[in-house]
Amino acid sequence: MKATIIVQNLKCDGCARTITDRLSDLDNISEVQVFTDTSTVSFTYEDSGDALNVKDKLKDLGYPSIDSKNSLASKAKSFVSCASGKMSK
Numbered sequence: 001m002k003a004t005i006i007v008q009n010l011k012c013d014g015c016a017r018t019i020t021d022r023l024s025d026l027d028n029i030s031e032v033q034v035f036t037d038t039s040t041v042s043f044t045y046e047d048s049g050d051a052l053n054v055k056d057k058l059k060d061l062g063y064p065s066i067d068s069k070n071s072l073a074s075k076a077k078s079f080v081s082c083a084s085g086k087m088s089k
Contacts, residue, residue, distance in 0.1 A: 008074070011078075013086075022057060
């Protein structure tokens with residue numbers, strides 16, 4: 001199945017690279033695509049539990065879904081994730 005999540009704090013290719021790398025490491029997740037212009041993350045998953053794992057992982061990285069609170073901690077995490085993604089070029 002395919003899903004798309006609208007996330008917060010997604011600003012650049014560094015963010016996209018980190019998200020793609022980290023989500024691709026999850027079991028049963030494939031075809032990860034990140035679109036900075038629409039702040040969306042699309043992926044293919046096997047069951048609903050896998051999709052929830054993606055949502056949780058995004059939040060852990062600092063990119064909570066649009067329906068979640070965007071705390072100062074989330075913004076700080078996204079800054080670190082972004083910098084990490086830029087450095088892994």
